[in-house]
Amino acid sequence: MTNWLDVAHDVAATLRSDAADRDRANQPPAKEVELLRQSGLLGVDDWSVQQRIGRIIGAADANIGHLLGYHYLQVWRSGLFDVPFSREPDQFWAGVSNPLDAALELTPTGDGFRLNGRKTFATGASVADRIVVSATRTDNGEKLTFLLDGKAPGITYLDDWDNIGQRLTASGGVSFEDVEVTEVLGVQPADEDQRLSLAAIGFQLVLAQLYVAIAEGALQEAADYTRTKTRPWFVSGVATATDDPYIVTAYGEMVSQTRAAGLLADEAARQLHEASELGRELTAAKRAEVAVTISEAKVVSTKLVNEVTSRIFEQVGARGTAAKYGVDRFWRNARTLTLHDPVVYKAREVGQNFLTGARPAHTGYS
Numbered sequence: 001m002t003n004w005l006d007v008a009h010d011v012a013a014t015l016r017s018d019a020a021d022r023d024r025a026n027q028p029p030a031k032e033v034e035l036l037r038q039s040g041l042l043g044v045d046d047w048s049v050q051q052r053i054g055r056i057i058g059a060a061d062a063n064i065g066h067l068l069g070y071h072y073l074q075v076w077r078s079g080l081f082d083v084p085f086s087r088e089p090d091q092f093w094a095g096v097s098n099p100l101d102a103a104l105e106l107t108p109t110g111d112g113f114r115l116n117g118r119k120t121f122a123t124g125a126s127v128a129d130r131i132v133v134s135a136t137r138t139d140n141g142e143k144l145t146f147l148l149d150g151k152a153p154g155i156t157y158l159d160d161w162d163n164i165g166q167r168l169t170a171s172g173g174v175s176f177e178d179v180e181v182t183e184v185l186g187v188q189p190a191d192e193d194q195r196l197s198l199a200a201i202g203f204q205l206v207l208a209q210l211y212v213a214i215a216e217g218a219l220q221e222a223a224d225y226t227r228t229k230t231r232p233w234f235v236s237g238v239a240t241a242t243d244d245p246y247i248v249t250a251y252g253e254m255v256s257q258t259r260a261a262g263l264l265a266d267e268a269a270r271q272l273h274e275a276s277e278l279g280r281e282l283t284a285a286k287r288a289e290v291a292v293t294i295s296e297a298k299v300v301s302t303k304l305v306n307e308v309t310s311r312i313f314e315q316v317g318a319r320g321t322a323a324k325y326g327v328d329r330f331w332r333n334a335r336t337l338t339l340h341d342p343v344v345y346k347a348r349e350v351g352q353n354f355l356t357g358a359r360p361a362h363t364g365y366s
Contacts, residue, residue: 004044008053011039012060016217019061020326022168028159029168032064033092033127042071043089047273051209051266058213059220062333063168065213067124069206070094074132077199078147080276081186085147087130094124094150096174097134099200099364104135104176106144113137113144113181115154123171125150126157134188135181143188146181154179165329165336189362194282197362198275201294204365205272207340208265208294211301214337215258215308218330222312223251225325230317247315254308261297261304268297288359291366295346302343305334341365 014035022032036042041057044050050072058065074093078085096104096119104117115135125131128150136143148155154177161172189196230241238244271290275282309331313321320327349366352358360366 002040004041004046004049005052005056007039007041008056011035011041012056015057015061015064020324020329022061023063023326023329024323026167028127028170029063029067029124030127032061032168033067033124036064036068036071037090037092040089041068042092044072045075047076047269051269054206054209055213055216055262058210059217061168062210062214062217062330062337063166065210066166066169066206066337067092067094067127069210070123073199073202073206074130076276077202078132078145078185080196080199081145083185085183085185091129092124092127093130093132094122094128095132096122096125097132097145097364098122104133106135106137106181108137108139109180111182113146113184115148115176115179115181118173118175120173121171122157122174123169125174126159126170126172132185145185145188147183147185148179148181152179163336165332165334194284194287195276195279197287198272198282198290200362200364200366201291202272204294204298204346205265205268207337208268208297208301210337211298211305211334212258212262212265214330214334215254215261215301215305218305218309218312218327218334219251219254219258221327221330222316222320225316225320225327226251229319230315231319241315241317250311250315254311257304258308261301264293264300265297268294284359288353291360292350292353295349295360295366298346299343299350302338302346306331306338309334 041053044053054065054069057068071093074095098119098121101119104115106113106115131148131150132145133148134143134145156175158173226241226247232238232241232244236244241247271293275286275290316327349360
């Protein structure tokens, strides 16, 4: 029986070995996705193992952790509809469903639909075998979710992702021109459909786990540098940086905070899986409880990752800012990702629930 965590650690070691170089090269992640494919990690279907794999890969390379986390999420999300769909274990999945982006249009054709429109962000779609897409019917306004071949005729990837972080996530735009749609999963949920509404908070969980992973990776990279290259300050009275009480204390604080955030994210993951397994028995109250826990994890992990990825520079020292080390990629990735949606609204959800018992509204982000 394959130990998928061992496989994940091997893949992570490969990714970590040239992460800074690949970040500078800023190329589409085709080789990285192929590495995931060949490793077998794309086919892992155990929820708890997926969560651990995501953290391992995300710590080594936030870009590929992001892609893998979304891959697992899209497969899980598709299963919420309880509609049979085809899936090969070596296929890489991505999605096109940004809730605030201009809507895509589905025109009925008798035996299916034709899809037209454009989305600004579609993380991983340009290197995906299968993509999960949401669009609105032109005849009755229903929003459907469906599956497409990532290379189907009429799909054009715009290759216009040029942000400071997450450079290898292929997060650019995509346009659809008369793309044939036949594999419909179902209608986007109304508020009373608790199980289908879990997809929105599933995205939030992936991000929270990835924030923790980035902090873990940043600490590992910084610690390796501190152990081998950082010089103690000349008035410190110690021979090595690892004996400097200020450096040691800083690492102690950051490691403790990161582990705490990781435990909260893992608890949120456990709760989401438990809620998903309840099926139609999932209540609004239970769904709200899970949503609040995920928001808590998002609030804590956002603050954590932005602090850790900045603070590590104080522990590596001035020489550690040399471009060849690429330590800045952790901060750039964190700063880019944590702007996905305003975390202050997650804090508000937690505060409102704590003070009044109010449940988070069902939106594309909560």
